[in-house]
Amino acid sequence: MAVAAIRTSKLSKDYGLGRGLFELDLEVAPQEVFGFLGPNGAGKSTTIRCLMGLIRPTAGSAQIFGLDCMHDSVAVKRKVGYVPGEMPQFGSLRGREVVAYLGGLRGGADPKVVRTLAERFNLDLSRRYREYSSGNKQKLGIVLAFMHRPQLLILDEPTIGLDPLNQQEFYDLLHEAGAGGATVFLSSHILSEVERTCDRVGIIRSGRLVRVAQLDELHRIRLHHVELEFAPESEVPEAAIRSAAGVEDVAVNDHVVTCVVKGTFEPLLKAIDGATVTNLMSHEPSLEEIFLTYYREGAPADQAIR
């Protein structure tokens, strides 16, 4: 049996006042793309910082490829590429100097890989770090994490600050890394991002793992606020909408209908088939809202999910 890429056992970091991470049991298989989903302050970064050996757990243990994250931290980091939750300051150093400096700590960075990554993200490495926008700093973080082709990528909300085009480029890069045999541990608070990139998802809230879900389960817990506007002369198919599976909280105001759609859109689209829809807006609710809907605090995960 292959050694797990990441294994935590009762991993805890107690900051007091109920804050921190509590008894996290998690296993990520080699070559898996694992999403770590949770709202702000849920404990995602604390977990990642424990894995990186930057903070000491108050209880439990964490291993990467069978190596203890604290005691074997140097050996662990030979196998890991890391994007921190927040890029630090490097002042007047140029981007290329930051890459050379941090690459030097690894024994050297492959210039070809660096060039390819920088070109993909259109990151000018000749500029000084303090002149970089937050998006460019994030791009540099991605270059630093991927430049040595690590076996495991630990990425703490890596798309923050990236524009949609660069986000897409990052998703492609992630896909290529996964196809190339790398394991990915990606933290995020955006459901659609995890849904798009990951094989499996761990959902964390208030420092506790709520559930480890497969991709189809993620599709089931998908939730959208929808607003439909029908043409003035057409009839609103109110009864059909109200009876559609997964459609809830229906409210009709003249020719405008608002509702919540859980799971797939198919029943709703069937319900409005034949009506003239002039406008349709859908937006994903916050992760916290999804949690309130599906994972009530204190309720066992198996009961909470419908």
Place this chain on the structure above:
Amino acid sequence: MTTMVRLSLRLGRWGIIGFSAIAFINTLLQGVAFYRIAGTTPAERAKFGQSMSVLAQQFSVIIPPPIRLDTVGGYVQWRAFGFFAILFAIWALVSATGAARGDEERGIVEVVLATGLSRARMIGARLIAFALGSVVAALAASTGLLISVATGGESFSTLVAVEAAVPLAALAICCYGLALLISQFTSARSAIAVAGVVLLDLFLLNSLSRTFEGVARWNWLSPFHYYELSRPLPPGGEFDLGATIILLVVGVAAGALAALALTFRDLGSPLVRLPASSHPASYDVDTVPVLRIPIVRDLYIDRISLVLWSVGMSVLGMVMVVLTKTIVEPLLAIPALKPYFDAFLHGAVYPSFLGFIWLSVAQLLMAGFAIAQVGRWAAEDTDGRLDLILSNPISRARVILERAVVLTIEALIIAGISGVAVGLESHYQGIDLDRPHLIAATLLLVPFTLVFAAVGALLAARAPRATVGILGTFTFASYLLTQLGPIFKLPAWTLNASAFKLYGQPLAEGVDQTGFVIMTGIILAGFAASVIAAQRRDVRA
């Protein structure tokens, strides 16, 4: 605006507390020291005052010549309030550039302006907050004087003590306003350097005007000139209300102009911005090989500050050699000064005097260098750089040991270059320095610097956010102990607790073996303890 003043006071609270404490302790100790060394009878004090006046004339390049050094008011005005002009100007410089550009880089200005506060009001609030802080610190100096006089069994007019505080606060406000204004025209990174050079020039303009008549015509341009017009503490001295008002008006006017400049410039940019030269984007990693070699890569990153420190120390060392020659010759002719010198100088007069004035300054500067480096280590921890460094296959112990080695090499370079400069200038001035002693004194600056670095490394591994403050206080206390210990005749073990004392008088007497062993012990213990502490600590905690 009241909220902004409160926020500004909160942001600057450590500066206010620190400078108030320094001002209070300094006047208190100088006042108490006067009663210890000046004698008790009018005749003894007159003799002391006369002798000290001759000595003071030699330092008029830095501090204005004193009046009535036979009185506690005259002595404290000279020893404490003369020095405070420099100290408060530095405080104003650091605070103003930090408020004008540092907070802008940290994003605080953006957040504040987003609340709807106008730029002019924001600058006004910062100026008011600093003015309040400087008044508190200046009054702390007056309080220290009053208490010291009470310990001497004498009385002193509270009004006069307050009159001494007013021009000091006014000078600080003036320097603050000027630094605020200058900061609007520079890049964020160079604000402190440019404003510092301007204030230094204004200081030198006034200082040199005491010696050179040609310069004296221009001293009205310097705020330090107006500060020195008030000398209320000694009998016969006076408080110059007009000069104080000029300082306040200049400070407020400069602040108003800074506010005006801020309304016309983009945040993050100077008021006048040169067009940036366009260049094609580069996607290649830096090919400089030194960035891949441990130790060397950190020296390479520090190269500019290393050059500045080396050049600055060398120039200062050479100036001190010249001053030694100028000062010692006339002083040797005054028998009354012998007891005063005996407290500080040992062995041959010229090397002893040079050792006293140059190596004391060199020690302070090297301690300052150590604090600056330790401050950077602490910042690496708090701002997340250490996270990224440790995400590479490198242990925490190696990070600390590399820092220690880099600092050792840098201290060796700075001390070595300045030592060579002092040696060459001494030879040129005809001062016969013992070469092995000069080499020993120079090399001993390295372990001396490492003592502060080792203590700082331990602090940075335990409490990085408080490191600079605690280490700065430790350095100040250590220095004060050496300076005032002989006057107060403190027991030997107390003086040995000071790192400055452990350094000894190597230029005159050679290396103090015991001091060297103790310093080595502190260095080894400090860095070993910091390695252990770092292993147990959460990064960024």
